[in-house]
Every structure is written in C-alpha cells, then in structure tokens.
C-alpha cells in the first residue's frame with residue numbers, strides 16, 4: 001500500500017545541536033506506529049516538523065504522494081494531519097461541544113440571514129453523536145473541560161480530530177497522567193481509529209502501551225532513527241537496547257560492504 005505520509009532525510013538543528021538527524025519514515029493507512037526513545041531523542045521535534053510547528057533544515061515531506069511544505073500548524077490540519085499534544089490545547093473554561101468546534105463553530109442565520117449566531121444545539125447534537133460512536137461516557141456535555149478527567153479530555157481531543165476528518169493522527173504521550181481505566185480507553189480509541197483506516201503515530205514512554213497497540217515500532221536515539229521493527233518481531237528488551245544506544249541498525253546500514 002502507498003504511504004499516506006513519507007518523510008525523507010528530515011533534519012532539524014537547534015544551533016549546534018542536531019535534534020533530528022536525517023530521519024526517513026513512512027506511515028501507511030490503518031497502521032499504528034510507535035515512536036519511542038529516551039528523553040531528548042528527538043521524537044517531539046520530528047513530529048513537530050510533520051505538524052508544521054518547526055521547519056526542517058533539510059529533508060522532504062510527502063503526503064498522499066505529493067511533496068508538501070508544511071509551514072504552519074493550520075496547514076497540517078488542512079491536509080488532515082491532527083496532532084494531540086500532552087497539553088491537548090483544549091480550552092478549560094469551555095464545554096465539550098465548544099472545544100470540538102473551537103475556531104470552526106457552526107452558525108445559523110436569523111432574521112432571514114441578517115445575523116449569524118452560534119448554533120449551540122447543532123454543535124451539542126453533533127458532539128453527542130460523535131462521542132457515542134467512540135463509546136465514551138460523559139456525565140454531561142455541558143461540563144467545563146476543567147472538570148473532566150484526563151481520559152475524557154483525551155476523548156474530546158480525539159473526537160475533534162475525527163470530526164474534522166483527520167487522515168493521520170499524531171499523539172505525543174497521550175496516556176501520561178491518566179488512570180489505568182482511562183489509559184485503556186485511550187488505547188481502545190487508537191485501535192478504533194486504526195480500524196477506520198486512520199493511521200496513528202504514537203509517542204510513548206510506556207512500553208506496555210506501545211506493545212499493546214502498535215504494528216511497528218520506530219526507535220530514535222540522539223536524533224537518529226536507530227531501529228524500525230515489526231512489533232510482533234521484537235520485544236521490550238530489544239527495544240530498550242536500541243533506546244539506550246547499545247544496538248543501532250543505522251550504523252550497520254552505513255558501514256561499507
């Protein structure tokens with residue numbers, strides 16, 4: 001199958017530090033790819049180049065077979081790349097529908113089109129329908145986001161990505177600070193997305209989660225991609241060896257025959 005996203009030789013330098021060093025990566029529809037590595041390995045920097053937060057110093061990004069330059073996060077979103085960061089970028093003082101429609105609110109006309117007002121009911125109904133399809137329980141959609149649990153907030157963020165027809169979802173540490181039940185819920189949501197054909201890039205330090213939901217695991221170490229393994233063909237111990245730099249497939253690949 002053709003990759004939905006392909007990056008080639010992606011490099012990002014911050015002054016003298018090469019945070020991401022010539023990374024190649026391809027993501028295909030319906031797969032969940034784990035992106036792992038120690039603190040500072042370059043995971044967040046890599047996905048920030050894909051989501052338009054940072055501009056690469058070198059390398060190319062292809063989306064749906066076309067070369068793209070993603071110069072702004074809104075451009076990534078327009079392409080169908082939704083990124084859920086740890087802080088989630090939800091508005092804590094607003095309710096669930098307001099967050100799902102933040103910046104893209106539904107409006108309706110009054111007085112024969114003279115004025116346009118927010119269509120609260122339509123946004124509420126669409127939100128409820130969406131969350132029902134995700135099988136996430138909410139006591140009340142009109143609760144402030146601040147009063148929801150971490151897992152419910154994740155569900156709102158995922159709903160927002162789904163509603164706006166994300167083609168690729170990137171999640172940076174989505175299960176951090178979540179309870180056990182909520183972690184399970186978020187992992188279930190990732191599998192549901194995958195089953196709908198939407199690939200997910202999952203950054204996580206929790207090996208259990210990575211092994212539970214991914215098809216493939218990419219390991220970064222000091223900015224470089226040091227391993228890419230089918231999840232079924234590796235184990236926790238081997239991945240950790242790559243994470244700490246004890247194993248490195250990229251060096252082997254670069255050595256002359």
Ligand SMILES: Nc1ncnc2c1ncn2[C@@H]1O[C@H](COP(=O)(O)OP(=O)(O)OP(=O)(O)O)[C@@H](O)[C@H]1O
Pocket residue numbers: 014017019037038039040041042043044045046
């Ligand atoms: N805006 C920035 N300016 C300067 N250096 C940065 C910047 N962002 C990241 N770095 C550096 O780049 C390297 C990679 O950071 P990055 O955040 O991508 O790591 P990470 O793999 O996501 O780590 P973690 O698991 O801790 O989130 C680190 O050494 C970090 O200090």
Ligand SMILES: [Mg+2]
Pocket residue numbers: 043044045
């Ligand atoms: Mg990070």
